[in-house]
Amino acid sequence: MSAPKILVLFYTTYGTNHAIAEAAADAAREAGAEVKVVRARETAPQEAIDGQEPWKAQIEKMAHIPEATADDMVWADGYFVSVPTRYGVPASQMRAFIDTLGPIWQEGKLANKTFTATTSAQNVHGGQETTIHSLYTTAMHWGTIIVAPGYADPVKFEDGGNPYGYSAQAGSFDEKGKESVAYQAKRLVEFTKKLTA
């Protein structure tokens, strides 16, 4: 069997979800997957970005990471998605990308793949649960198979315990968080291997 293809798709403003994405990519590779890391295109006006140094710096930091395309979505056997919360739902930049996928969705090219999600928010309970559910709702429309971590590993009782997917407070993605993301990514690879065999 060939290695399962995992697309790590993220959007970030200040870097937390970029760090989660890299941790997920490392773990997925270690678990035997072929991994591609892509980011949702920034859609905010340039003047908004220019007004915030940390945002601008983060965009420069990830200039080498390709912007996600519909072809990336077709290529993958499984998706690991990470996106910050905005008022209880994913940042609109991720939604703008997702809304371009109509044609491949209609051709059934998103179906029967695996899907897992992580997020970050400003507050401890700032919509982390609802944001991940929002992504899973969409993933169900695509006909993907949802691989949430639940409490299927002891790390989930130590990482804040979000059973839908790992969630960080913005700027606080720590070692325990990395361990949790690694678990979630390896779990995705494991089930992707079985489901796409």
Added chain:
Amino acid sequence: MSAPKILVLFYTTYGTNHAIAEAAADAAREAGAEVKVVRARETAPQEAIDGQEPWKAQIEKMAHIPEATADDMVWADGYFVSVPTRYGVPASQMRAFIDTLGPIWQEGKLANKTFTATTSAQNVHGGQETTIHSLYTTAMHWGTIIVAPGYADPVKFEDGGNPYGYSAQAGSFDEKGKESVAYQAKRLVEFTKKLTA
């Protein structure tokens, strides 16, 4: 008491949610509200729009309707929001607008207003319920008061019965739908009058 100010905020691609918005505005005015109708700015690339005649025609049809601003949000006492479903959540154009509201949200200028929502989808059960809940989740972050219709009026047993807010199949906004939207808009006005008195 002065008339409550209702902002009817919509996004539409082919016109269903525009029609809902106009029906809501008419009913709200009739119920004694001062009403402003605004639309979320189109964010799709021009070439995507140009490739679809009905989309292009709809944009021309509503060229006179102003694009929503943060000031509109501050102005209003209550919000009537209508937006089509995309994979179980609101279209990203609406989310792009909402994501610009950070500054006024932080100043508390969205709090303690009223909020109600409607939607449309391609299928009978195409995420109408989840789309409206997604908007209410965001509205709760703002500290608004949610005024869903429930089954508080007989029309709700005749209009498809979505208790979270009226929902149409795309292109099928009919007389019963208008009656239901009118009920929902008047209900919003009534509670806005009381809550903002």
Added chain:
Amino acid sequence: MSAPKILVLFYTTYGTNHAIAEAAADAAREAGAEVKVVRARETAPQEAIDGQEPWKAQIEKMAHIPEATADDMVWADGYFVSVPTRYGVPASQMRAFIDTLGPIWQEGKLANKTFTATTSAQNVHGGQETTIHSLYTTAMHWGTIIVAPGYADPVKFEDGGNPYGYSAQAGSFDEKGKESVAYQAKRLVEFTKKLTA
């Protein structure tokens, strides 16, 4: 490879979800699964039941179907759950059963299995979407793999199009519904086979 074990778990008051469960069981067997059909224990007071002839008749009609136990949950490789909506969530009888599963959940005996759900409601949009999501939320806590139908088959554009799982109006489970439930059950079996291979 041995046949995957599918537990069809339902609760019903007047019979719609019983009919869905039987249709799912037939389809799962046809797809090569070993199937067990069980029902959540009735918890309503006897006088409430006695006051409604159709409810009482339904209970007599399914007296031969065993009540669900924790052992059934451990036994299964995958779950097909059907339960009516009550105010946008599953009927409390199903929740009462689920709340007894703490011990096996803590031992990890619910994890890594497959899960899919269907429902019914009085109105067209009476909480069908939210009810199924409520079940999936719980299933994620267990660490199960969610196999929603999405629009991965043409029948989903003909059966009302609920991408989270088939949903019927109470008393209106028709031929198209049976086809949709059969698809959803076979899909569950197919992915359960892969996971247990």
Added chain:
Amino acid sequence: MSAPKILVLFYTTYGTNHAIAEAAADAAREAGAEVKVVRARETAPQEAIDGQEPWKAQIEKMAHIPEATADDMVWADGYFVSVPTRYGVPASQMRAFIDTLGPIWQEGKLANKTFTATTSAQNVHGGQETTIHSLYTTAMHWGTIIVAPGYADPVKFEDGGNPYGYSAQAGSFDEKGKESVAYQAKRLVEFTKKLTA
């Protein structure tokens, strides 16, 4: 103007949600409401309770608190609900009570009242957000007006920041929590006063 009538409705196993309910009741009284505290009837089998001393002790501790009835629901102008999480949704005991409200719901006697909710869970992110949303979903079916706290007060940036309603980790309802619950209860009273004026 007469005092608004607030029903504080809770279920608890080990006492966290009882403590939240008492704190809410105190604050609501202080804000000028007439308050009644009631609990959802225990539905677990006696042998389950007898096997757990802390559960048994809690039931004895609140023997003087009346069990909630449909009449209580009719009596109230607003509801403050507190219930622990079970797998991302409210404990089934609360659902069992809610499922008895069909007759008064059909008569419209739950409509147009106010509603707010709080919860507790074992983990930091153990379904606190989804549990409260589940209650609001139901409250929307009733046609009630949802008064979530959002971030409409500074305490919400200090109490864990759940904008949908205060949430505690089980057994950790502390002073900051009391402050947050008091805010949420007073907010409910304030808006209920306006609606019943």
